[in-house]
Amino acid sequence: DEINRTPPRTQSALLEAMNEGQVSVEGQTITLQPPFFVLATQNPYEFEGTYPLPENQLDRFMMCIDIGYPDRAIEREVLIQHRNGEPVETLQSVLSVKQLREMQQAVRNVRVDDSLTDYILEIVDTTRNHPELTLGVSTRGAITFSHAVQGKAFTEGRDYVIPDDIKQLAVPVLAHRVITRSLVRESQRSRATEIIRQILQQIPVPA
Numbered sequence: 001d002e003i004n005r006t007p008p009r010t011q012s013a014l015l016e017a018m019n020e021g022q023v024s025v026e027g028q029t030i031t032l033q034p035p036f037f038v039l040a041t042q043n044p045y046e047f048e049g050t051y052p053l054p055e056n057q058l059d060r061f062m063m064c065i066d067i068g069y070p071d072r073a074i075e076r077e078v079l080i081q082h083r084n085g086e087p088v089e090t091l092q093s094v095l096s097v098k099q100l101r102e103m104q105q106a107v108r109n110v111r112v113d114d115s116l117t118d119y120i121l122e123i124v125d126t127t128r129n130h131p132e133l134t135l136g137v138s139t140r141g142a143i144t145f146s147h148a149v150q151g152k153a154f155t156e157g158r159d160y161v162i163p164d165d166i167k168q169l170a171v172p173v174l175a176h177r178v179i180t181r182s183l184v185r186e187s188q189r190s191r192a193t194e195i196i197r198q199i200l201q202q203i204p205v206p207a
Helices: 008-020 072-081 097-108 114-128 139-155 163-177 185-202
Strands: 022-025 028-031 133-135
Touching (some): 097 139, 114 139, 114 185, 139 163, 163 185
């Protein structure tokens, strides 16, 4: 929670876990068993006393999603669920680890046509040569982008990727990986989002 309030030493430990699948504690290395993934939050409107995540750590997060406020119906349900304690304590498993691993493998089997791979690469390459960006999307980011669109197709019941998968995930997957020339820290994300959307408008969609 509020990852940008964790000190650099803690962030370094998290980076090790995300990159190498292990953590080091008092000289002892502990392997993290799959499935392992990280969900993190940060408040974009509070910067005092925070430690911005370095680019190499941001690059390891598949997506950055702006959540905002829930709508009234959902927030009402949240209030009702919290009347008598913490609802998280009554959560029940809906699938086993084995089932989850099988689903992850099924995602990797989703087809990505060569023309769509080229479409992904064209988007990525444009970020690297954009005049308003000082840092474009890395090769790791391109790989993650491809995996993300496979996942989207899978959740929609398809075994193949379509151009809309790529267009719809471009901002959440890529915007946090680029750095704009803006000197105002608070405007980095919004400007990056605008640039990614402009790039999508410029590049022809494969037929």
